[in-house]
Amino acid sequence: MRRLGTLAAAGLLLFSFVSARAAEPVRVATLLPWVEDALRTVPDHATVVAAVRRDLRQPVPEPTLDLGNPHSPSFEALAQARPELVIGDAALHARDAVRLGRGGVEVMLVETPGVAATFDALRQIGARVGAADELDAAVAEAEREIERLVVDRPIPVLAVFGAPGRFFAMTDETWLGDLLARLGFQNVVEPPESPLGRYPGLVPLGDEAVASLRPELVLVVAHGEPERIRRAFEEKIASGGPWKGIRESSGGRVRALDPDLFATNPGLGIPKAARALVEGARPVVEARR
């Protein structure tokens, strides 16, 4: 009986040791800011040891190691961080997969062309770091919230990604275009039949392409200084010619979107972005009344 008790105690000790080992958070380096945000919500399961910059001028706060530019991360800093898992974007980082996995590190590349894909990626990441329950629940809540926000009548919208001197339409093949479609907006730019380039969801806006567009609302997204890009776009549509149709149909409703929420995919912040979009569309709804 005594021997049985000793064995049971030893077993219990072993079990608690194994449980403690299993509960140790996974050391993650992420090349996607929204993955960092999601993993910060499950600190018992994952520790973000290295991350890329959201704004190239703003270093990543310590103690997380700064990997620099998401398009060209620092492999030295990555090696220094000693992650167990590196999470990147399939479209952006596939060609670096071998380099990212140097030293036997596991590399997880997720597909994120739309809202559903982003949520699927979050579920996969949750399953990998042992936080499936938490992230599944967060995703389910986010999906419910988006459904609650759907607008009554379709609103023709032009989503513009702006860089100095250039404008691109964001089609339904981008996360923002997909979110707008889910919320009941009607994107005035169709995805091209044969998409080209590294970002197939972005269609360059040229004189010929814009002549027939009649959005009631224009949304401007930019990585830095969206207000400046918005003003540049307003000047462009005020210049007349093929761009004047956009000015007439939108009634000058050109909104710059908050770069913290819209410059890159916000992941679990998508419902917050959805609320901002619906809120921003109110002037259109009121104008219709």
Next chain:
Amino acid sequence: MKRWVARLRIQLQRLRDHPRWSASLLLALLVVSFFVSVGSGAVEVGPLDIPRALLQEEHPDHTVVADVRMPRVAAGAAVGAALAVAGVLLQTVVRNPLADPGILGVSAGAGLAAVATLIFAPDRAAWVPFFAFLGALTTVGLLLALSWSRGATLSALRLVLSGVAVQAIFIAAMALLTFAFAERAPAFAAFLVGSLNGLGWQDFALLAPPTLIGLAAAQAAARPLDVMLLDDATAGGLGMSVKPARLAASSLSALLAAAAVSVAGLVGFVGLVVPNAVRVISGPEHSRLLVRAALGGASLVLLADTVARTLIAPLELPVGAILALIGGPTFLGILWKKLP
């Protein structure tokens, strides 16, 4: 100022008179560049700590030094040596100090072939240097054909302008390919400027054999290269078959440039700056010039890459951008002297 220049000239003449001094100086520069390059970056590693970090797996900086920095430094040195010697060979073939694989479009020819191979035969990465070599060789042939008017000598102006035009065409073709096949092509901007970011031992393994073959063959051909510097009639009178010799030297230059481009993209100006700088301390004799150019090229690329990855760390600048800042003014300086 005049006094200072006169003193400098005397010192340079001394270096030319004592070839071992210039070789030792460049070797010392390479050793310093190596330690600075391996020791600097996201993690600072002292020179005495480098061997331990490299050899002891339990050392905290082992992964950074052994798996990330060393292959990059090795590849960078090989790229520099290859491009510098490719520049020497090309300058000898066309008897013009303005010749450089980057400026004349030879690197762009190699780059176009490399990009096309990566796109259309993505599972044949090991073949990239070979096809890059074919691309570079074709470009050299094209340039020589465009720059040599019938029966006349080679025109420097025609050569440089032909190179500029050929380069523009090849870069446009690369841009179109990378746009149309974005998911398989290398990152265009980094490839176009030239970057060593992320290079590993597998890249060095691709680069090392053609570089070693090219460097050894060039050194073995030092004498014929000296003869090639004379005009065609004199060279022929000394028993040289000028056209085959020129073709062989061009092929070696193409091989070296292609090897570098295959892993680092269109790194420019090394083949211009280094041979012209090294000639000042070693003279034009190829048996001396080639070795010193290889050492100087390796040092220049290592130092430029160290600046590129530490200046605004952890963000990295492409090494080609730093080299262009040095090479551009050098090119203008030589052009200013050469052209009427």
